Amino acid sequence: MTEDFDLNDAKNIEAMKHVRGLLEYMGEDVDREGLQETPARVLSAMTEHFSGYHEDPRDHLLKTFEEVEGYDEVVLVSDIDVHSHCEHHLVPFVGKAHVAYIPRGRVVGLSKLARVVDGYAKRLQVQEKLTMQIANAIEEVLEPEGVAVIVQCQHFCMCHRGVHKPNSWTTTSKLTGAFLNNPSSRLELFQLIGMNKSTG
Numbered sequence: 001m002t003e004d005f006d007l008n009d010a011k012n013i014e015a016m017k018h019v020r021g022l023l024e025y026m027g028e029d030v031d032r033e034g035l036q037e038t039p040a041r042v043l044s045a046m047t048e049h050f051s052g053y054h055e056d057p058r059d060h061l062l063k064t065f066e067e068v069e070g071y072d073e074v075v076l077v078s079d080i081d082v083h084s085h086c087e088h089h090l091v092p093f094v095g096k097a098h099v100a101y102i103p104r105g106r107v108v109g110l111s112k113l114a115r116v117v118d119g120y121a122k123r124l125q126v127q128e129k130l131t132m133q134i135a136n137a138i139e140e141v142l143e144p145e146g147v148a149v150i151v152q153c154q155h156f157c158m159c160h161r162g163v164h165k166p167n168s169w170t171t172t173s174k175l176t177g178a179f180l181n182n183p184s185s186r187l188e189l190f191q192l193i194g195m196n197k198s199t200g
């Protein structure tokens with residue numbers, strides 16, 4: 001599970017001490033057998049959860065976009081799974097992102113939109129910032145007629161601690177260009193998202 005984790009690396013040794021400190025703080029016996037590999041596992045998992053710090057998500061678009069004339073309708077990738085962590089409590093928030101744009105010549109592979117979502121989600125986040133960062137990246141690189149990013153998540157900090165509202169969902173959106181200014185583009189977007197849900 002932690003094959004790629006270097007137990008001899010000075011930074012890792014230092015970080016494992018901190019994880020042990022947290023286990024002690026929780027009231028655990030850090031020397032018990034079941035916890036021997038836990039600090040390394042925790043750090044290895046963190047590397048995965050926070051891989052976004054080691055990339056610029058805009059690169060997924062910058063390195064792959066193509067100039068394609070003729071398609072100027074909505075491109076929507078809906079229900080992209082979002083797994084992020086809230087910067088207030090370091091606990092997960094999870095849900096979906098719907099990402100759309102109307103090309104003005106530049107198009108990109110559909111998976112790249114999901115990679116942009118991941119690149120920003122795999123950091124400590126607040127949902128509003130995540131939503132804006134995804135939209136800004138697409139806007140900046142593809143220079144489309146419009147961008148729409150809608151994120152719907154459940155925040156564990158709200159569901160499983162604190163106010164304890166396990167059924168609550170938070171929706172955030174960032175619309176630009178035609179999606180903002182043209183009611184028919186916005187209506188089409190919401191119909192497409194709704195249509196997908198009713199058939200899914």
Ligand SMILES: Nc1nc2c(ncn2[C@@H]2O[C@H](COP(=O)(O)OP(=O)(O)OP(=O)(O)O)[C@@H](O)[C@H]2O)c(=O)[nH]1
Pocket residue numbers: 086087088125126127128155157158161162163
């Ligand atoms: N706007 C926004 N708030 C968030 C997000 N994630 C968590 N929060 C909120 O951040 C706030 C932090 O409030 P604090 O009063 O400082 O922390 P707290 O005492 O743990 O608050 P409670 O969760 O109410 O117990 C809470 O209201 C959370 O619901 C997010 O993505 N966006």
Ligand SMILES: [Zn+2]
Pocket residue numbers: 086087088089090091155157158
């Ligand atoms: Zn939180």
